[in-house]
Amino acid sequence: MTIANPEEKRFLDPAVSKDEFSRKAKENYYRYISYFPAIGIITSLALFIIFFLIKGVEKQDYLEKILYCLLPIPVYILMYIPMKLGMKKSMR
Numbered sequence: 001m002t003i004a005n006p007e008e009k010r011f012l013d014p015a016v017s018k019d020e021f022s023r024k025a026k027e028n029y030y031r032y033i034s035y036f037p038a039i040g041i042i043t044s045l046a047l048f049i050i051f052f053l054i055k056g057v058e059k060q061d062y063l064e065k066i067l068y069c070l071l072p073i074p075v076y077i078l079m080y081i082p083m084k085l086g087m088k089k090s091m092r
Contacts, residue, residue, distance in 0.1 A: 033083045040076030044069050 047069040051057055057065050 030087055033080065033087060036076045036080035036083070037073075040073040043072040043076070047072070 051065045051069060
């Protein structure tokens with residue numbers, strides 16, 4: 001039996017490639033965590049564009065909208081810090 005696609009081999013013999021795929025999954029997870037602060041900033045910028053350039057904001061709503069637009073930054077950073085600490089512990 002010949003296998004034309006190497007991707008099909010991993011399903012036929014998962015014990016051989018299990019370490020490689022778990023290593024790749026771990027690397028992707030670490031990369032995903034490292035992007036959290038950037039995602040928070042990008043999300044905040046997108047919200048600023050939506051509320052202040054596209055929709056428009058009335059004078060009495062400025063403070064509320066600014067705080068709402070800045071909210072993703074601390075949320076993503078608060079998710080990033082414990083995950084980064086856990087990641088450093090698991091690397092030891």
